[in-house]
Amino acid sequence: MNKKEIIKKIIPHLNPKKNHSKGIAPINIALCKYWGKRNIELNLPVSPSLSLSLPYYTKTEIILNDDKDFIYLNDVLLSNENNFSKRLINYLDLFRPKNTFFTIKTYNEIPTGAGLASSASGFAALVFAINDLFEWNLKKKYLTILARLGSGSASRSIYEGFVEWNVGKKDDGMDSYASKIDTNWEEIEISVCLCSDNEKSVSSTEGMNRSSETSKFFQTFVMQSYEDFDDIKNAIAEENFKKLGIISERNALQMHSTMITSSPGFCYFIPETIKIMNHVWDSRKNGLDVYMTMDAGPNVKLIHRKKDNQLIKKEFSNITSFL
Numbered sequence: 546m547n548k549k550e551i552i553k554k555i556i557p558h559l560n561p562k563k564n565h566s567k568g569i570a571p572i573n574i575a576l577c578k579y580w581g582k583r584n585i586e587l588n589l590p591v592s593p594s595l596s597l598s599l600p601y602y603t604k605t606e607i608i609l610n611d612d613k614d615f616i617y618l619n620d621v622l623l624s625n626e627n628n629f630s631k632r633l634i635n636y637l638d639l640f641r642p643k644n645t646f647f648t649i650k651t652y653n654e655i656p657t658g659a660g661l662a663s664s665a666s667g668f669a670a671l672v673f674a675i676n677d678l679f680e681w682n683l684k685k686k687y688l689t690i691l692a693r694l695g696s697g698s699a700s701r702s703i704y705e706g707f708v709e710w711n712v713g714k715k716d717d718g719m720d721s722y723a724s725k726i727d728t729n730w731e732e733i734e735i736s737v738c739l740c741s742d743n744e745k746s747v748s749s750t751e752g753m754n755r756s757s758e759t760s761k762f763f764q765t766f767v768m769q770s771y772e773d774f775d776d777i778k779n780a781i782a783e784e785n786f787k788k789l790g791i792i793s794e795r796n797a798l799q800m801h802s803t804m805i806t807s808s809p810g811f812c813y814f815i816p817e818t819i820k821i822m823n824h825v826w827d828s829r830k831n832g833l834d835v836y837m838t839m840d841a842g843p844n845v846k847l848i849h850r851k852k853d854n855q856l857i858k859k860e861f862s863n864i865t866s867f868l
């Protein structure tokens with residue numbers, strides 16, 4: 546089954562109802578990671594994941610034109626041969642009516658392609674804009690499926706707050722969608738220690754495929770992820786910060802262990818990453834309640850309580866504010 550066949554099951558028509566539309570979506574940081582696909586074409590996961598959306602956004606506009614596609618990233622016109630443009634144009638092709646071209650203007654509040662989940666907010670914002678352009682008024686559940694076809698983690702960026710993405714069993718993935726976790730718990734903050742904003746050398750898709758195909762630790766990661774997912778959900782229900790921190794940090798490190806043990810091995814950490822990791826462990830020994838998570842890039846995201854914002858900023862001088 547390919548993406549076009551899935552999209553046909555979801556969208557009612559392909560007639561744009563306006564010439565100009567907009568979408569906005571937050572980045573999300575996974576506390577229980579998505580790493581490994583049971584279907585590569587449809588971005589179907591092998592294990593459930595859970596994230597927290599952060600107040601950093603991608604805003605995307607679509608303008609119809611009848612000439613060619615134009616892709617702007619943060620006000621800069623990109624070549625259509627650029628990797629970012631190619632990925633976007635391939636995705637737009639899934640929704641393209643005959644003889645129609647798009648101008649896409651996308652603004653990221655955070656660096657693109659540095660493991661800071663900008664592809665997640667990017668595809669989610671694009672899906673909101675496409676839904677607006679065609680006036681489909683799709684339920685969010687279906688928007689999460691459309692976003693997943695762009696980038697797996699984008700399914701979770703359709704919502705604010707804590708979000709879960711279930712694995713599903715069906716081959717067509719219609720039962721693998723994201724949903725918002727019902728809670729009023731707002732105690733948690735995630736702060737980004739920016740170690741590098743260079744684009745990653747191994748894409749997340751390439752990385753997760755290599756890990757799942759070659760790392761002997763991969764199955765252990767998957768089995769543990771199911772447990773971690775339930776435990777983090779319970780921690781949210783109990784509003785138990787320490788439990789959430791411990792499990793999230795361990796889940797991230799287990800994901801990274803599948804990368805180092807792949808053949809050929811790879812690692813997103815740089816010396817600055819390791820320095821901050823040690824700093825987190827030392828700070829915890831000294832009584833500061835701080836945990837960490839890392840994605841497909843070198844940057845460290847600190848998980849802490851909002852009430853500790855000042856203490857954390859003082860302790861970790863390299864925290865970056867993107868706004």
Ligand code: PMV
Nearest residue numbers: 575578579697698749840841
């Ligand atoms: O959605 P992708 O293909 O960019 O993969 C995201 C993978 C991680 O960020 C490492 C984990 C996650 O769950 O977001």
